[in-house]
Amino acid sequence: MDFGRLFVIAISAIFVNNFVLARFLGICPYLGVSKKWDSALGMGIAVIFVMTLASFITWIVQHFLLAPPSGKYDLTDILQTIAFILTIAALVQFVEIVMKKAMPDLYKALGIYLPLITTNCAILGVTLLNIKNDYNLIESIVFGISAGVGFTLALLMMASIRERLESAKVPKVFKGIAIALIVAALMSLSFTGFSGLIAE
Amino acid sequence: MKDTMKFVITLLLVTLISAFVLSFLYSKVQDKIEAQKKAAENDAINFVLDDPAEIEKFEEDGLKYWKGTDKKGVFSGYAVLCEAPGFSSTIKIIAGCNEDGRIIKIKIIDQAETPGLGANMEVVQTNKYIWDFITGKKREAVSPIPFFQEQFFGKSYGELRVVKEPPKEGSGEIETLTGATISSQAAVDAIKAGIGKLLEREGSK
Amino acid sequence: MKVLKIIKNGILSENPVFRLLLGLCPTLAVTTSANNAIGMGLATTFVLVMSNVIVSMIKGFIPAKVRIPAFIVVIATFVTIVQFVMAGFLPELNKSLGLFIPLIVVNCIIMGRAEAFASKNNTFLAAVDGIAMGIGFTLALTLIGGVREILGSNTFFGYLVLPQSYKPMLFFILSPGGFFTMGVLLAFFNWISSRKKEA
Numbered sequence: 324m325d326f327g328r329l330f331v332i333a334i335s336a337i338f339v340n341n342f343v344l345a346r347f348l349g350i351c352p353y354l355g356v357s358k359k360w361d362s363a364l365g366m367g368i369a370v371i372f373v374m375t376l377a378s379f380i381t382w383i384v385q386h387f388l389l390a391p392p393s394g395k396y397d398l399t400d401i402l403q404t405i406a407f408i409l410t411i412a413a414l415v416q417f418v419e420i421v422m423k424k425a426m427p428d429l430y431k432a433l434g435i436y437l438p439l440i441t442t443n444c445a446i447l448g449v450t451l452l453n454i455k456n457d458y459n460l461i462e463s464i465v466f467g468i469s470a471g472v473g474f475t476l477a478l479l480m481m482a483s484i485r486e487r488l489e490s491a492k493v494p495k496v497f498k499g500i501a502i503a504l505i506v507a508a509l510m511s512l513s514f515t516g517f518s519g520l521i522a523e
Numbered sequence: 524m525k526d527t528m529k530f531v532i533t534l535l536l537v538t539l540i541s542a543f544v545l546s547f548l549y550s551k552v553q554d555k556i557e558a559q560k561k562a563a564e565n566d567a568i569n570f571v572l573d574d575p576a577e578i579e580k581f582e583e584d585g586l587k588y589w590k591g592t593d594k595k596g597v598f599s600g601y602a603v604l605c606e607a608p609g610f611s612s613t614i615k616i617i618a619g620c621n622e623d624g625r626i627i628k629i630k631i632i633d634q635a636e637t638p639g640l641g642a643n644m645e646v647v648q649t650n651k652y653i654w655d656f657i658t659g660k661k662r663e664a665v666s667p668i669p670f671f672q673e674q675f676f677g678k679s680y681g682e683l684r685v686v687k688e689p690p691k692e693g694s695g696e697i698e699t700l701t702g703a704t705i706s707s708q709a710a711v712d713a714i715k716a717g718i719g720k721l722l723e724r725e726g727s728k
Numbered sequence: 729m730k731v732l733k734i735i736k737n738g739i740l741s742e743n744p745v746f747r748l749l750l751g752l753c754p755t756l757a758v759t760t761s762a763n764n765a766i767g768m769g770l771a772t773t774f775v776l777v778m779s780n781v782i783v784s785m786i787k788g789f790i791p792a793k794v795r796i797p798a799f800i801v802v803i804a805t806f807v808t809i810v811q812f813v814m815a816g817f818l819p820e821l822n823k824s825l826g827l828f829i830p831l832i833v834v835n836c837i838i839m840g841r842a843e844a845f846a847s848k849n850n851t852f853l854a855a856v857d858g859i860a861m862g863i864g865f866t867l868a869l870t871l872i873g874g875v876r877e878i879l880g881s882n883t884f885f886g887y888l889v890l891p892q893s894y895k896p897m898l899f900f901i902l903s904p905g906g907f908f909t910m911g912v913l914l915a916f917f918n919w920i921s922s923r924k925k926e927a
Contacts, residue, residue: 344903345903346757346903347753347756347903347906348753348757348831349753350753350756351752351753354749354752400811400812400815402808403830404804404807404808404830404833408800408804408833408834409797409800409801409804412796441834442836442839444753444831446834447831447833448827448831451827451831494915495922496919496922497911497915497918498918500914501911501912501914501915504908504910504911505908505911505912507907508904508905508906508908508911509904511906511907515902515903515904
């Protein structure tokens with residue numbers, strides 16, 4: 324196994340091509356759930372968890388159901404979108420049920436974020452990118468985890484800034500999402516500084 | 524239990540109808556979609572080999588290349604598919620060259636680099652102003668080839684080098700895209716590696 | 729009368745981007761040029777109208793508990809149709825919108841309208857709502873795309889705006905510029921609506 328390549332995939336997904344700040348995936352929860360640090364942390368962990376599982380399962384769906392190794396047929400063009408979104412929706416439901424039964428404490432903390440995850444475009448985005456980039460199973464999982472970590476990192480940074488923004492004097496028309504977008508712009512600008520990391 | 528059955532049947536029906544509709548539509552547009560996929564590659568091969576009369580395709584050990592012959596049946600050049608990871612995507616290029624590695628033309632067929640930076644490798648320079656619609660002014664046509672790609676034409680693959688200042692005449696220097704050194708370097712690396720492998724393969728025959 | 733109100737709602741008072749803040753991912757990601765913005769807007773409008781129509785037609789047959797997955801299948805079907813059209817007839821646009829075409833499935837506007845409007849109204853009104861929301865979305869995207877393209881690459885729909893000696897502010901095309909433009913435009917629309925309220 325090529326650990327160097329896995330490392331590059333991880334660094335690239337967390338910092339250089341951060342899902343939220345460079346690829347614009349998962350903006351809705353990024354702005355919607357970043358008012359409080361606690362809820363941001365809960366959402367972030369839930370996303371990492373589902374993203375990793377989704378990367379794993381959709382990879383199997385793609386390579387054994389949609390375009391099986393025998394090469395007899397290839398349904399990618401027709402059914403990929405539907406198959407992936409249904410897989411994710413079912414996965415989220417399943418995780419919710421299992422968590423409720425087996426880990427009630429964790430469910431209490433993360434439960435309310437789970438339904439929101441189905442329509443989080445970062446999840447579907449990660450699974451589609453895995454296939455588009457021709458990642459193998461291990462690479463897909465690593466990409467899934469690091470994309471989730473990148474998302475959580477951006478979300479937590481945003482949450483801690485916004486908690487302070489609450490008490491700041493912001494022009495009236497900028498209150499709420501508008502100033503959050505300006506903050507996101509500055510954050511994204513500073514993240515472009517990481518672009519040198521994958522140069523060599 | 525009765526409810527569960529109802530749920531399952533409803534969802535099954537919805538999914539079945541959807542799959543049926545999609546397969547029907549796909550059978551109508553399949554040819555068109557596949558033609559488009561091939562067209563990009565074929566157009567690129569014809570472009571980089573200056574419209575050869577015949578093309579022969581080779582594919583071995585992950586190296587994909589084509590041999591072009593002109594009307595008289597004389598060998599006119601190779602086209603080779605070159606790939607390298609860029610900043611945020613894999614850059615795919617088809618490069619045409621002759622047997623000693625001098626590039627004829629190149630064409631980038633796929634990339635998803637940052638818009639405004641790396642993606643400029645596919646941007647064509649324009650001289651048409653939006654005001655021309657009002658003033659009715661006609662302007663001379665400019666080169667339809669992206670300026671970044673045009674730099675490669677006629678250069679020897681071994682001498683290719685990325686530089687930040689305007690390149691010297693007659694050298695193998697390629698001027699980097701503003702703010703996108705990684706993407707520019709990747710394009711050059713892809714072509715160097717692709718043509719290198721091709722010549723090695725052909726030389727050993 | 730109701731029709732006019734729905735149209736006004738979709739385009740102005742409940743504009744999906746600037747008022748409801750839905751579907752921000754494509755809004756920021758594909759608005760690097762006005763062309764891309766219109767392409768994305770029209771693709772989304774198509775899916776929105778069709779899914780609204782179908783959802784309002786089948787709402788009576790779908791048990792409430794499984795409506796969400798059923799709606800997702802309907803939406804995903806139309807998104808796939810859009811993918812067919814893009815891949816077969818508009819390869820250039822397909823390339824520049826890329827990943828964000830399949831991601832129309834998870835655009836919250838579409839699910840949001842299916843839930844909030846189409847599942848409660850008749851087919852005709854649902855279609856009108858889809859068209860109005862779609863136009864509102866397309867206009868908003870084109871506005872953002874236009875601003876970013878003019879400031880960031882000194883062109884509008886691919887045509888130059890200022891003499892070429894003027895070097896554009898690349899910032900606006902890059903991702904920070906996307907957030908920034910959206911933030912400022914949002915504040916601008918907040919300002920307009922707050923003035924209206926005072927008057």
